[in-house]
Amino acid sequence: MNEEPKFDTLAVRAGQERSQFNEHSEALYLTSSFVFANAAEAARRFSGEEEGMVYARFSNPTVTMLQQRLAALEGAEACVATASGMAAILSMAMALLKSGDHIVVSRAVFGATQQLFGTILARFGLDTTWVPATDLAAYRGAIGPKTRLVFVETPSNPLTEIVDLTGLAGVCRAAGVLLAVDNCFCTPALQRPLALGADLVVHSATKYLDGQGRVLGGAVLGRRELVDEVFKFPRTAGPSISPFNAWVILKGLETLRLRMRAQSENALALARWLEAQSAVERVYYPGLPSHPQFELASRQQAAGGAIVSFEVRGGREAAWKVVDGTRLLSITANLGDTKTTITHPASTTHGRISAQDRAESGITEGLLRIAVGLEDVGDLQADLARGLGVT
Numbered sequence: 604m605n606e607e608p609k610f611d612t613l614a615v616r617a618g619q620e621r622s623q624f625n626e627h628s629e630a631l632y633l634t635s636s637f638v639f640a641n642a643a644e645a646a647r648r649f650s651g652e653e654e655g656m657v658y659a660r661f662s663n664p665t666v667t668m669l670q671q672r673l674a675a676l677e678g679a680e681a682c683v684a685t686a687s688g689m690a691a692i693l694s695m696a697m698a699l700l701k702s703g704d705h706i707v708v709s710r711a712v713f714g715a716t717q718q719l720f721g722t723i724l725a726r727f728g729l730d731t732t733w734v735p736a737t738d739l740a741a742y743r744g745a746i747g748p749k750t751r752l753v754f755v756e757t758p759s760n761p762l763t764e765i766v767d768l769t770g771l772a773g774v775c776r777a778a779g780v781l782l783a784v785d786n787c788f789c790t791p792a793l794q795r796p797l798a799l800g801a802d803l804v805v806h807s808a809t810k811y812l813d814g815q816g817r818v819l820g821g822a823v824l825g826r827r828e829l830v831d832e833v834f835k836f837p838r839t840a841g842p843s844i845s846p847f848n849a850w851v852i853l854k855g856l857e858t859l860r861l862r863m864r865a866q867s868e869n870a871l872a873l874a875r876w877l878e879a880q881s882a883v884e885r886v887y888y889p890g891l892p893s894h895p896q897f898e899l900a901s902r903q904q905a906a907g908g909a910i911v912s913f914e915v916r917g918g919r920e921a922a923w924k925v926v927d928g929t930r931l932l933s934i935t936a937n938l939g940d941t942k943t944t945i946t947h948p949a950s951t952t953h954g955r956i957s958a959q960d961r962a963e964s965g966i967t968e969g970l971l972r973i974a975v976g977l978e979d980v981g982d983l984q985a986d987l988a989r990g991l992g993v994t
């Protein structure tokens with residue numbers, strides 16, 4: 604019999620350390636520093652000779668519990684939690700890269716990630732090549748002697764393109780470069796990139812890991828030697844997670860798989876319904892057989908996830924009519940919440956890139972993105988039906 608605890612058990616149990624009071628639920632330690640028994644213990648803690656809490660920029664028992672639980676769920680040796688998803692990506696880059704290094708990044712990554720690599724870190728001598736997310740030959744061709752890291756997001760936002768992680772891990776291994784995957788959209792409940800050969804996983808815990816839109820957080824996970832290196836950056840530079848935020852996310856993980864499964868089911872039902880509407884030109888959802896990478900997505904992910912994009916006939920005017928016709932859906936670019944959200948990427952998240960770049964990356968004027976939550980799917984359909992002119 605296999606005695607290793609399964610995912611659902613780890614989600615509610617892994618990492619918990621009880622205090623002297625033997626509390627049932629995980630304790631929240633709101634303290635910025637810790638006291639030592641004597642001068643010698645202080646010296647040992649500071650030198651790292653002895654494990655233990657020192658100062659909340661780099662140690663707190665609630666944060667440790669979150670890191671251990673998340674590591675168990677991702678199948679990682681180690682995890683460092685950070686103040687936000689961007690703090691996780693920044694910490695990874697600052698710890699593992701240096702001036703003169705080259706990285707290869709899938710083109711459709713989160714906007715702030717594009718800005719971080721392409722503008723801010725470029726000023727410090729980091730060179731980035733952007734490649735189409737699904738084109739393995741393009742990654743192989745872009746890797747050169749100075750390449751240190753390949754960074755991808757899958758499924759991509761908003762068009763849900765799927766990166767073949769097993770294939771890309773093979774390309775990276777052959778070239779001797781690290782593969783980092785932003786696993787924000789799937790979470791370990793649906794996709795485990797480390798098991799598919801990735802070296803690092805990064806998270807915006809702000810999204811599905813919290814799951815209820817309450818706090819910011821992030822994490823970097825992987826082999827201990829890599830995560831120990833990454834940890835040096837937040838430890839020294841300070842984009843560390845608040846113990847309160849860590850506690851909220853720790854509790855969010857307990858329902859992660861239930862939420863991801865239910866939200867994926869809602870998303871699939873909504874995607875099927877949208878595909879049947881004459882006002883809808885095209886639906887992008889990895890769980891639909893019409894998705895060009897349906898086979899790959901079915902192999903790589905346990906479900907399609909909760910992001911559904913679709914194109915309405917009639918361009919911006921028709922798309923805005925759908926947005927403005929909603930009464931239930933939240934009009935916001937946020938995602939990863941139990942509350943369903945709708946956004947028009949061309950005029951919001953992707954509004955600052957040129958019309959030509961937008962067109963090339965498939966962000967048309969008629970495109971809408973929905974991050975499906977936990978409401979009744981019939982209510983969601985009724986809310987969209989008004990703007991789509993369905994009677």
Ligand SMILES: *Cc1c(COP(=O)(O)O)cnc(C)c1O
Pocket residue numbers: 687688689690713715716756785787788806807808809810819820821
């Ligand atoms: C939101 C998001 C981030 C950034 O996370 P923050 O917690 O907002 O800093 C990074 N990657 C993806 C895919 C995201 O959706």
